[in-house]
Amino acid sequence: MCAAGDHANTLHWIRNTGDVSPGDLVLIDAGVETDSLYTADVTRTLPVDGTFTPNQRQVYDAVLEAADAGIAAARPGNKFSDIHSASIRVIATKLHEWGMLPDGVDVEATLDPVDGQFHRRWMVHGTSHHLGLDVHDCAPALRADYLDGELKPGMVLTVEPGLYFKSDDELVPEQLRGIGVRIEDDLVITDDGNRNLSGALPAKLKQWNAGCRPVRVNCA
Numbered sequence: 001m002c003a004a005g006d007h008a009n010t011l012h013w014i015r016n017t018g019d020v021s022p023g024d025l026v027l028i029d030a031g032v033e034t035d036s037l038y039t040a041d042v043t044r045t046l047p048v049d050g051t052f053t054p055n056q057r058q059v060y061d062a063v064l065e066a067a068d069a070g071i072a073a074a075r076p077g078n079k080f081s082d083i084h085s086a087s088i089r090v091i092a093t094k095l096h097e098w099g100m101l102p103d104g105v106d107v108e109a110t111l112d113p114v115d116g117q118f119h120r121r122w123m124v125h126g127t128s129h130h131l132g133l134d135v136h137d138c139a140p141a142l143r144a145d146y147l148d149g150e151l152k153p154g155m156v157l158t159v160e161p162g163l164y165f166k167s168d169d170e171l172v173p174e175q176l177r178g179i180g181v182r183i184e185d186d187l188v189i190t191d192d193g194n195r196n197l198s199g200a201l202p203a204k205l206k207q208w209n210a211g212c213r214p215v216r217v218n219c220a
């Protein structure tokens with residue numbers, strides 16, 4: 001899926017249409033299925049003309065921080081849902097800093113599963129899904145086995161927080177409207193943490209500065 005500008009705020013812009021204009025971001029969510037039938041999908045969000053505006057950078061850095069927090073929580077012994085909890089806490093904290101939560105609602109209040117969840121307006125999906133023979137592998141599994149299931153070495157899953165500020169959303173500060181960002185990596189859980197299978201795809205400026213470039217993947 002490829003979406004530029006405000007189209008990135010539609011979760012699955014499967015029309016893959018629209019102008020790619022200087023000054024906009026382009027969001028590319030790329031999935032593959034190999035000859036073995038195993039699947040994967042990764043997402044990167046890039047500035048079309050090579051440079052983030054300060055507002056785009058603000059949103060991108062928030063999503064990147066949420067991704068790092070989710071990746072840090074992806075280790076054996078944690079629950080699958082701990083990844084989402086870690087990422088969504090960062091998202092909620094940023095939205096609170098930016099004054100986007102209702103008056104009197106702090107981070108803990110919005111994270112309350114029953115009376116909160118105001119932040120979900122701008123990240124309406126979960127942070128992770130398993131990868132396997134289905135790109136959303138085992139998604140219909142019972143909560144006890146999936147969300148509440150324990151992470152174990154060999155499991156492969158995504159971490160993909162995002163923030164989506166539609167151009168006509170009047171609850172979003174005007175300067176942030178029209179910006180949509182998602183960063184998605186694929187991890188394998190190891191004995192002592194995880195290995196980022198898509199880490200060679202730069203998500204951070206320092207990776208570019210260090211000369212890191214996307215690698216060619218041979219699926220044969």
Ligand SMILES: [Mn+2]
Pocket residue numbers: 041042129158160184
């Ligand atoms: Mn995905």
